[in-house]
Structures are given as structure tokens and as C-alpha cells.
Amino acid sequence: MSAGTGYTEYGPDICSSTLASHIMTTPQWDELADLALTRLRGAGVEYGDVRVIDSATQTIRGEDRRIAKIREGSDRGIGIRVLYRGAWGFAASSVLSLEEIPRIADQAVDIAKGSASLAIEKVHLAHEPVHRDSIVTAHRVDPFTVPLEEKTSLLLEIMDYVHRQHGIVRSAASLWAQRDRKLFVSTEGSHIDYDLLAVQGDFSATGLYDGRFATRSFTTPHLRTGYELITGTNFLAEAPRVATQAMEKVRAPIIDSGRYDLVLDPEHLSLTMHESCGHPSELDRALGYEANYAGTSFLTPDRRGNFRYGSGHVNLVADNTEPETLAATGYDDDGVACQKWDIVRDGMFVGYCTNREVALKINEGRSRGSNRADSWSSVPIVRIANIGLETGGATLDELLSDVKRGLYIEGHGSYSIDQRRYNFQFGGDAFWLIENGRRTHMVRDVIYHGITPEFWNSCDGIADRSHRRRYGFITCGKGQPGQSGWMTHAASHARFRQVQVIQGGAQT
Amino acid sequence: MTTQPSKLWPKMTGWEEFHFLTDFVLEHSSGDHTSLTLYDQHGGTTRFANNQIVQNVDTRRGSLAVTVAFGRRHGTATTTDFTAGAVQDTLKRAEHIARVSPEDPEYLPPVGPKQYLSLPTNRPETAVAGPARRLEYAREAVSQCKMENLNSAGTVSSSLTAVGVAANTGLLAYEERTEARFSLTVQADDATGWAAAAHRSIDHLKVQERTLTAIEKAKRGADEPKELEAGRYTVILEPAAVAGLLSWMLWMLDAKSFDKGTSPFVGKLGQRIIDRRLTLRNQPDHADLLGSGFTSDGLPVTESVWIEGGVLKQLMYDRFTAREHGIEPIATLESPCLSGERPAGSRVSDLIRTTQRGILVTNFWYIRTVNPTDLTLTGMTRDGTFLVENGEIVTAVRNFRFHESPLRAFNQIDAFTAPAEAVTSETGKLLVPAMRIHNFNFSSVTRF
Numbered sequence: 001m002s003a004g005t006g007y008t009e010y011g012p013d014i015c016s017s018t019l020a021s022h023i024m025t026t027p028q029w030d031e032l033a034d035l036a037l038t039r040l041r042g043a044g045v046e047y048g049d050v051r052v053i054d055s056a057t058q059t060i061r062g063e064d065r066r067i068a069k070i071r072e073g074s075d076r077g078i079g080i081r082v083l084y085r086g087a088w089g090f091a092a093s094s095v096l097s098l099e100e101i102p103r104i105a106d107q108a109v110d111i112a113k114g115s116a117s118l119a120i121e122k123v124h125l126a127h128e129p130v131h132r133d134s135i136v137t138a139h140r141v142d143p144f145t146v147p148l149e150e151k152t153s154l155l156l157e158i159m160d161y162v163h164r165q166h167g168i169v170r171s172a173a174s175l176w177a178q179r180d181r182k183l184f185v186s187t188e189g190s191h192i193d194y195d196l197l198a199v200q201g202d203f204s205a206t207g208l209y210d211g212r213f214a215t216r217s218f219t220t221p222h223l224r225t226g227y228e229l230i231t232g233t234n235f236l237a238e239a240p241r242v243a244t245q246a247m248e249k250v251r252a253p254i255i256d257s258g259r260y261d262l263v264l265d266p267e268h269l270s271l272t273m274h275e276s277c278g279h280p281s282e283l284d285r286a287l288g289y290e291a292n293y294a295g296t297s298f299l300t301p302d303r304r305g306n307f308r309y310g311s312g313h314v315n316l317v318a319d320n321t322e323p324e325t326l327a328a329t330g331y332d333d334d335g336v337a338c339q340k341w342d343i344v345r346d347g348m349f350v351g352y353c354t355n356r357e358v359a360l361k362i363n364e365g366r367s368r369g370s371n372r373a374d375s376w377s378s379v380p381i382v383r384i385a386n387i388g389l390e391t392g393g394a395t396l397d398e399l400l401s402d403v404k405r406g407l408y409i410e411g412h413g414s415y416s417i418d419q420r421r422y423n424f425q426f427g428g429d430a431f432w433l434i435e436n437g438r439r440t441h442m443v444r445d446v447i448y449h450g451i452t453p454e455f456w457n458s459c460d461g462i463a464d465r466s467h468r469r470r471y472g473f474i475t476c477g478k479g480q481p482g483q484s485g486w487m488t489h490a491a492s493h494a495r496f497r498q499v500q501v502i503q504g505g506a507q508t
Numbered sequence: 509m510t511t512q513p514s515k516l517w518p519k520m521t522g523w524e525e526f527h528f529l530t531d532f533v534l535e536h537s538s539g540d541h542t543s544l545t546l547y548d549q550h551g552g553t554t555r556f557a558n559n560q561i562v563q564n565v566d567t568r569r570g571s572l573a574v575t576v577a578f579g580r581r582h583g584t585a586t587t588t589d590f591t592a593g594a595v596q597d598t599l600k601r602a603e604h605i606a607r608v609s610p611e612d613p614e615y616l617p618p619v620g621p622k623q624y625l626s627l628p629t630n631r632p633e634t635a636v637a638g639p640a641r642r643l644e645y646a647r648e649a650v651s652q653c654k655m656e657n658l659n660s661a662g663t664v665s666s667s668l669t670a671v672g673v674a675a676n677t678g679l680l681a682y683e684e685r686t687e688a689r690f691s692l693t694v695q696a697d698d699a700t701g702w703a704a705a706a707h708r709s710i711d712h713l714k715v716q717e718r719t720l721t722a723i724e725k726a727k728r729g730a731d732e733p734k735e736l737e738a739g740r741y742t743v744i745l746e747p748a749a750v751a752g753l754l755s756w757m758l759w760m761l762d763a764k765s766f767d768k769g770t771s772p773f774v775g776k777l778g779q780r781i782i783d784r785r786l787t788l789r790n791q792p793d794h795a796d797l798l799g800s801g802f803t804s805d806g807l808p809v810t811e812s813v814w815i816e817g818g819v820l821k822q823l824m825y826d827r828f829t830a831r832e833h834g835i836e837p838i839a840t841l842e843s844p845c846l847s848g849e850r851p852a853g854s855r856v857s858d859l860i861r862t863t864q865r866g867i868l869v870t871n872f873w874y875i876r877t878v879n880p881t882d883l884t885l886t887g888m889t890r891d892g893t894f895l896v897e898n899g900e901i902v903t904a905v906r907n908f909r910f911h912e913s914p915l916r917a918f919n920q921i922d923a924f925t926a927p928a929e930a931v932t933s934e935t936g937k938l939l940v941p942a943m944r945i946h947n948f949n950f951s952s953v954t955r956f
């Protein structure tokens with residue numbers, strides 16, 4: 001795309017025409033960005049960047065066989081970040097005008113001056129080459145051109161299928177798409193424009209039995225692609241299975257607490273990896289930047305290269321270059337090119353997710369390119385990369401066949417982890433008992449818990465690449481004010497030995 | 509409610525501008541029903557860690573949502589661009605969505621004109637507090653921690669938001685709301701202490717007092733924490749920890765789920781669900797709560813009783829479910845206050861002094877549902893967990909994971925204090941007592 005596409009040229013602000021308010025002109029994005037950079041350079045900043053973003057989001061949500069909400073959002077604005085005397089300042093506005101840009105540029109500089117007054121250690125940025133590029137999400141069908149009627153019909157049909165199952169009392173189904181048009185420019189000379197897409201669909205069924213209720217869910221991954229993700233998914237074939245399993249789940253027996261072998265499916269593992277590997281590998285957390293909210297990390301810098309995080313089977317790789325994944329955006333919000341690197345190699349903790357500021361603090365000369373903001377109004381912070389579990393050589397049947405008494409877990413359920421990412425607890429969306437190498441029947445209310453490195457050291461088998469699946473996250477909470485991070489986690493099935501399992505109920 | 513537009517630049521959308529915007533949208537709309545919602549916020553956050561500022565932001569974000577309905581077909585479009593063309597475009601998008609949407613059997617037209625409580629939601633001292641005031645408070649907290657050779661991390665934030673709701677039914681509501689927040693985590697070696705505040709007035713954050721509280725907790729935990737076995741303990745939950753458990757109860761009061769049988773409160777309306785001494789009220793005019801005059805639907809907020817003498821009296825109704833049940837007016841719950849008869853005192857220390865053996869919990873973290881049927885929750889203790897013996901704090905202990913339902917725990921209450929301000933990173937602001945609870949289930953222990 002060319003910068004400036006997506007800016008609608010209309011007349012003056014409807015309030016300003018009579019009440020002297022915001023917008024008097026209709027400049028192009030490059031004009032706004034140049035004005036901001038000129039202002040920053042004039043103020044003598046050490047570094048400055050400008051992001052102009054127009055995010056279009058479409059959300060269609062069905063509930064209990066009706067379309068409850070269709071909402072199209074347009075979220076547009078500019079964020080200016082400066083480094084002045086070794087301290088940060090940031091200002092942002094949804095008012096895109098030639099009058100507003102100098103105000104927020106000056107304010108960002110003033111704020112940085114305030115930050116500098118309380119500085120102990122000056123911020124320095126790791127070197128990054130200047131980039132001039134244009135990034136476009138490859139897609140066949142633009143999700144915003146697909147008629148709404150087609151989408152609402154699909155959701156209503158899915159919910160109808162779900163309710164054909166006796167005992168189902170509630171259903172939900174939704175489709176989501178987002179387009180981000182963005183321009184990034186910096187005082188170093190980088191100029192990158194983006195036209196990014198992301199798409200996802202899901203549904204669920206809730207069954208009621210004997211005073212209990214349980215929900216079974218289905219989701220596509222969130223991927224950077226077009227509507228072909230939705231048309232390529234056979235929702236109507238999945239709906240009867242999901243509804244049947246919702247009733248099977250609510251009627252299933254509970255199990256005794258104790259130690260079980262676990263075989264976890266890729267969707268379930270995406271959350272386990274996210275919480276127990278992704279977050280502790282964020283270097284800003286390890287350095288205390290998130291101590292007041294998201295927490296710190298047990299993976300402290302002194303442990304890099306000498307801490308056994310998992311068994312020799314465990315290789316966790318950050319890959320922000322894999323096509324279609326959420327963090328594969330070409331460049332991060334520091335203007336650093338996306339990369340691929342190891343977090344855990346042969347079970348040893350070896351690498352962090354970093355940005356240009358914190359990379360230097362562990363003597364890495366270049367950022368890993370994991371600095372992201374969730375909108376024009378947010379300042380970029382270190383984010384989990386697309387961290388995935390490298391595949392092994394087994395089939396799923398082979399993993400199951402070596403389990404005498406265990407549990408097979410699919411999908412996401414309850415999840416919680418301490419602020420240093422040691423003590424975790426996970427549920428799941430569906431559970432099956434494994435007896436003598438075979439999945440026998442569903443069970444319910446399963447919760448497993450453990451200590452992160454003990455858990456990953458109990459991994460003794462990973463399925464091959466044919467089992468690999470990807471799942472995206474768009475609501476990863478971090479930062480103050482809170483931001484939603486986007487990343488994809490890929491894995492095949494994996495087996496863990498003798499994990500502590502408890503019943504998920506108040507009687508425990 | 510404030511009707512005077514702010515004098516700040518960039519100029520906030522004031523009452524007259526919102527009125528103008530409403531007329532513009534309604535005049536151009538072809539819908540049977542048209543409504544619009546305004547959020548125009550100017551605010552910022554100063555964030556510090558390792559005793560210096562790591563993030564310092566100031567943001568202006570205006571947002572307008574337009575909803576159009578033709579019969580029972582409806583659609584919503586939003587924009588952050590208030591130019592005439594963009595607003596028209598937003599209206600056209602909403603009209604298009606509504607035209608092609610299937611009929612929604614639960615659609616209801618927007619509410620008509622209403623009378624609202626006039627509340628002092630806009631505090632001028634917060635509205636004019638910019639980066640300089642936030643920096644001043646950050647410096648105060650950091651300086652106190654540095655004097656004690658402790659490490660601090662926290663935030664100071666302030667904002668002014670213009671909120672408006674209007675529709676062609678005659679609905680027209682506008683309010684300016686300020687909010688200021690402070691939170692601080694103090695680190696002493698491996699131990700942490702924490703305190704937080706939220707208020708309409710930035711003058712009421714009590715930064716110095718709360719910084720001292722966090723420092724004291726961190727220093728108490730600085731010695732090697734003792735590891736106790738998981739199990740059932742008597743606990744003293746400080747107000748923030750009580751707020752964490754109570755908030756999950758309140759979020760599950762949805763009446764539609766109740767009707768469908770997918771609520772933990774099925775069969776419990778009109779029944780005693782918590783200790784009979786406790787009553788939960790909505791108190792929108794309480795000076796220490798973040799009350800507002802109206803909801804996002806344009807409904808007036810109400811003073812209401814939700815739990816009385818431990819008995820569940822009220823559910824959370826959406827407008828459709830309320831109509832099905834003939835409920836009018838709909839009770840709202842933005843400003844919860846849980847209070848009880850015969851409190852054991854006003855401070856947490858009043859509970860500590862009379863405890864033979866128990867665990868003092870400053871706060872919970874990462875609370876999530878484990879079992880929605882009986883509302884079993886899990887989460888971790890955080891930022892100050894101590895062993896109390898014979899009326900005194902004797903040592904810090906390693907943090908526990910809990911596995912417990914508030915519907916069970918709040919029936920095991922031995923004593924409680926008068927309600928106090930409580931706000932956490934995962935809840936809104938509430939007034940709740942500290943509580944001493946027996947047989948609270950800690951299911952595992954972590955490494956620190």
C-alpha cells in the first residue's frame with residue numbers, strides 16, 4: 001500500500017465548523033509524519049518515531065441462534081515516541097491534523113524531559129539498519145469484501161446444527177477480521193508502511209445435565225491471511241461433533257486426584273507455552289519493568305545458557321518470520337526486522353524476547369524485534385514472539401501407546417500462573433482417560449498443576465510435523481495501561497510424565 | 509453531573525458539541541432507531557520501575573459509536589474521526605449493517621429520556637492534572653523507596669473522559685468523568701509489598717501513606733520466607749484480596765445465564781449465599797467509589813440492594829431479559845459496597861490481633877474460574893503473604909495457590925472489619941471489609 005491510503009478526505013470537523021474544535025485540514029499521512037519528524041529533530045531528540053495507524057475491525061457475534069452483534073470499528077490516530085536525554089516520552093492523538101501534530105510532538109518531548117529528571121540510567125538503543133519497506137498480508141479473499149449476509153448465515157447455521165443435539169442449552173458463534181494500515185517512520189530514516197490482515201472464527205456449545213453445565217469449543221487459529229481461512233474450514237462438519245462432545249463432557253465421570261501422564265494437543269499446548277515459556281522469556285519482565293503488574297520472571301539473565309528449563313526433547317523456538325503468524329509483520333514497532341531464534345535449545349534456556357532498549361542490557365548487539373504496541377495510542381513494549389515447540393518424531397498413537405494411565409487434553413480451559421511464572425495450573429476444553437495406551441472415555445473437571453521447569457523436564461515425547469498446528473492469541477494482557485499482544489504458538493502433540501492432577505471443584 | 513465543557517486543549521467534546529453531534533447524526537439517519545455513544549478521553553500514565561521512569565504517556569482518544577436499527581435488524585459502526593465526512597461514513601456503515609442483518613428477536617429500541625443522578629464525577633483537580641502532576645507523585649513514591657534502599661515499580665495515571673449517550677427516542681445523557689490511579693510494588697530483595705488506589709480526585713490518592721504501606725510490607729518479607737505446606741488454613745484477607753473473590757461472584761450474576769441454567773446461582777435467588785451478617789449495596793453517590801450517572805445503555809444508575817443479610821436479592825439484567833421478567837427499573841452495580849453488622853474493627857490489624865494462627869493475604873493475582881457450576885476459582889497470593897501467630901505477624905511465607913469458591917469461603921467468615929477502599933489490577937473499585945475466614949483451601953505452594 002502507499003502511505004495515506006485509507007485516509008478519507010472529508011470536510012472540517014462537524015463540531016469545529018460551529019464550535020471551533022479539532023480538525024481544520026485533511027493532510028496525508030506522510031505529510032503528518034514529516035511534520036512530526038521535523039518538529040522532533042528541531043527539539044534535539046536523540047531518537048523519535050511516529051506511527052500513524054488506521055485499524056478496521058469487524059466483529060460478528062452470534063448467541064443462542066441469533067445474531068447478537070455486528071460491529072465495524074475504525075480506530076485511527078498517531079503516536080509519537082521520543083528519546084530525549086536518555087529518557088522516554090510518548091504522546092498520541094486521534095485528531096489527525098496539521099495543528100495537532102506539533103502539539104503532541106512537543107508534548108512527547110516535554111514528557112521525556114520530565115522522565116529524564118528521574119533517570120538513573122540513560123536509555124540507549126541497540127543499532128538497527130535503516131529500513132524502507134512495504135508489508136502486505138498475502139491473501140486471496142479480503143474479509144471486508146465478503147457480504148455480511150454470507151457471514152451471518154454461516155453463524156446461524158452453525159448454531160442451528162449445535163442445538164440439534166439434545167441437552168444443548170446455549171450456543172455461541174463468531175467471526176472476526178481486522179485490517180491495520182500503518183505507517184512507521186523514525187528520525188533514523190526508516191520508513192515502513194503496512195497493510196496487514198488477520199482473520200478468525202469460532203463457536204461453542206453448552207450442555208446441561210443433572211444441575212451441571214459444560215462448554216465445548218471449536219476455533220480456527222487467528223492467522224494473517226484472508227477469508228479463505230473461514231471458507232476452508234468445515235464448521236458445519238465440526239458442529240455436530242462439538243455439540244455431541246459437550247454433552248459427553250457434562251455427563252462424564254470425575255477422576256481421582258493423583259499423578260497422571262498427560263498427552264496434550266497443539267491447541268492446549270499453545271496456552272501452556274504462552275504462559276510458562278512465552279512470558280518468562282520477555283526480557284523486560286526479567287529486568288523488573290513489569291514488577292507492578294504482569295510480574296517478573298524466574299528466567300533471570302544469570303540463568304541464560306546454564307539453566308535446564310526442560311528435558312532434552314524440548315526445543316522452543318521464536319519465529320517471527322513464519323508466514324501467516326500474528327507476529328510476522330516484517331518489522332516490530334522499533335522498526336527492527338523480524339527474526340527467528342532459540343528460546344530453549346535441547347532443554348537449556350538460551351534466549352529472550354527483546355527490544356532495542358533492553359537487548360543492550362544483556363550485551364546483545366541487536367534487538368530480537370519483539371517490541372509491539374497494540375494501537376497508535378499505546379507505547380510499544382516487549383512482547384512474546386511466535387514461540388513454538390519444535391516437532392519430534394513420534395505419531396500421536398505412539399505417544400498414547402506408551403501411557404498406562406493418563407489423560408489426553410484438548411483445547412483451552414482454566415489457566416493461572418504466578419507472577420514469576422513458576423507455579424501454574426491449567427484445565428482444558430476436553431479430557432479423555434488413557435488406559436493401557438488407548439483413549440477410553442471422556443472425563444470432566446480435570447485440573448493439572450506444577451512448577452514450570454519440573455513440568456517441561458517431564459516431557460519425554462513430541463509428535464512429528466504432520467501433527468503440527470498453530471494457534472493465535474490476540475488478548476495477551478500486559479503493560480500499564482493494559483495492552484493486548486498478538487502472537488502465534490505452534491506445536492504438535494507432546495507427552496509429559498507423572499503430572500499432578502486434581503479435581504476442578506469446591507470439594508477438592 | 510457536569511455540563512460545562514473542559515477548558516483543556518485539545519478541546520474535549522463538551523455538552524454542546526455532543527448535542528450538535530447528536531442532532532447531526534439523527535438528522536442524517538434513515539433508521540427506525542438511531543443511537544450514538546461518545547467516549548472522548550484525555551489522559552496519561554507515568555510508569556516507573558527500578559526507581560526510574562520507563563514509560564510516560566499522554567493520549568487523546570475520541571471515539572463515537574453509531575447504532576442503527578430497521579425493525580429488529582441492527583448494526584453498529586464506530587470511528588475515532590470526528591470530521592463531518594467520517595461521522596457520515598460511520599452512520600452509513602451502521603445503516604448498511606442494519607439493512608443486511610438478520611432480525612434479532614431480542615432487539616429492543618433505545619431507552620427514552622430519563623432522569624439521572626447528578627454526581628460530582630468531574631473533579632477539576634484531576635482534569636487539569638497532566639504529566640507534571642503525575643511525575644510529582646511518581647517522584648514522591650520513588651524517593652521514599654530510594655531512601656529505604658528499596659526498589660520501586662508503579663504507575664500514576666489521570667484522565668478526563670466525556671461520555672455521552674443519545675438516541676432518537678429522546679435519550680440524551682452526557683457526563684464528564686475524571687479518574688486517577690496509583691499503584692506501587694516495592695521490592696526488598698526477594699520480597700514485594702504493594703498498595704493501590706483509585707479515585708475521582710487525584711488529591712485522594714494518598715500516595716505517601718500508601719507508599720509507606722507497601723514499604724512496610726516489603727520490609728517485613730525481606731527475611732527468607734518460610735515454606736508452609738499446602739492445606740486448609742485460617743486466612744485474613746485484606747480488602748484487595750476480598751475484592752478479587754467478590755468481583756468474580758458479581759461478574760457471574762447474569763440473569764440470562766440464570767434463566768438458561770448455566771449460572772452458579774441457579775436455585776439460589778432468595779436464598780442465603782454468604783454470611784448472614786453481610787449486605788451488598790450499589791452506592792453510586794458514595795464519595796470513595798467511582799459512581800456515574802448512567803450506563804452505556806443510557807439507563808440511570810440506581811441505589812440498590814443485591815445481597816441482604818447474606819441472601820441473594822438481585823441479578824444482573826440485560827434489557828431484554830428484564831423485559832421478559834417485567835423488571836423495571838433495572839438495578840445497576842457499578843459502585844459495590846459490601847458491609848456487615850458488628851464489624852470487629854476498622855483495620856486489618858484488628859483482625860490480626862485476635863488471630864491465634866492464620867495466613868495474612870495482601871492480594872490475589874491471576875484469579876480464574878476452575879468450575880463455573882460451583883464457582884470454584886484459582887489464583888495466587890501476591891505481594892505480602894505472612895504467618896500470623898498469637899496476634900502478631902511472625903514471618904513472611906512463600907506464596908500459595910488457592911482453589912476455593914467464594915460461595916463456600918464467604919460462609920466460613922469468622923470476623924470482618926468495616927468496609928475499606930479496594931482496587932486491584934484485575935478488579936474495579938469496591939468498598940469491602942477485610943475478613944478472617946476458616947478452612948480456606950491453599951492447593952499448592954510456589955518457589956518464592
